[in-house]
Amino acid sequence: KAGVTQTPRYLIKTRGQQVTLSCSPISGHRSVSWYQQTPGQGLQFLFEYFSETQRNKGNFPGRFSGRQFSNSRSEMNVSTLELGDSALYLCASSLVDSLNTEAFFGQGTRLTVV
Amino acid sequence: KQEVTQIPAALSVPEGENLVLNCSFTDSAIYNLQWFRQDPGKGLTSLLLIQSSQREQTSGRLNASLDKSSGRSTLYIAASQPGDSATYLCAVGVQGAQKLVFGQGTRLTINP
Numbered sequence: 001k002a003g004v005t006q007t008p009r010y011l012i013k014t015r016g017q018q019v020t021l022s023c024s025p026i027s028g029h030r031s032v033s034w035y036q037q038t039p040g041q042g043l044q045f046l047f048e049y050f051s052e053t054q055r056n057k058g059n060f061p062g063r064f065s066g067r068q069f070s071n072s073r074s075e076m077n078v079s080t081l082e083l084g085d086s087a088l089y090l091c092a093s094s095l096v097d098s099l100n101t102e103a104f105f106g107q108g109t110r111l112t113v114v
Numbered sequence: 115k116q117e118v119t120q121i122p123a124a125l126s127v128p129e130g131e132n133l134v135l136n137c138s139f140t141d142s143a144i145y146n147l148q149w150f151r152q153d154p155g156k157g158l159t160s161l162l163l164i165q166s167s168q169r170e171q172t173s174g175r176l177n178a179s180l181d182k183s184s185g186r187s188t189l190y191i192a193a194s195q196p197g198d199s200a201t202y203l204c205a206v207g208v209q210g211a212q213k214l215v216f217g218q219g220t221r222l223t224i225n226p
Binding site for chain 1: 156163213
């Protein structure tokens with residue numbers, strides 16, 4: 001059974017550009033969550049989707065957005081990139097939601113903004 | 115606001131020792147608590163999930179306990195091995211919100 005797949009694994013972007021990250025959950029999982037990990041702030045929640053609906057959003061500016069497709073795959077987009085957006089972006093999937101069932105994480109996308 | 119703290123931030127022990135990692139949280143209204151392992155530059159690997167109604171879970175050499183009333187969880191690793199070296203993170207599922215709140219992690223080094 002394939003795990004959570006995130007693409008691309010690495011990205012280098014310039015300030016002001018925008019970026020789209022992709023996450024394919026484990027087959028059958030309907031909940032997808034996104035987290036940002038930095039050395040200073042640790043892991044911080046970005047947003048969670050279930051059946052194409054965003055159920056919760058973390059305390060991030062509107063430049064961070066996401067969506068979920070009917071096949072449960074999810075994308076997150078960051079517009080007008082800033083140096084501080086450099087981080088490891090992690091996606092997690094779970095059968096129903098990350099509260100009642102185990103959350104499984106992908107390998108992450110390492111974003112570097114220069 | 116739920117806050118999760120892990121102590122110590124780093125731990126170095128010789129191979130073969132049994133060890134305990136600590137996790138504390140400020141709000142006892144949690145759905146569950148999950149322990150993860152993260153190797154450098156990699157994603158998170160789920161180790162154990164404890165539902166709020168449970169007191170402990172075991173998997174191989176790992177045992178995790180949960181005391182909701184005191185806001186504490188411990189991860190016990192028996193007979194540590196160099197391959198156990200990694201950062202260990204605990205996360206609580208927050209009631210009323212579809213999210214996990216993470217601690218800052220404990221960086222564990224097992225010396226051969």
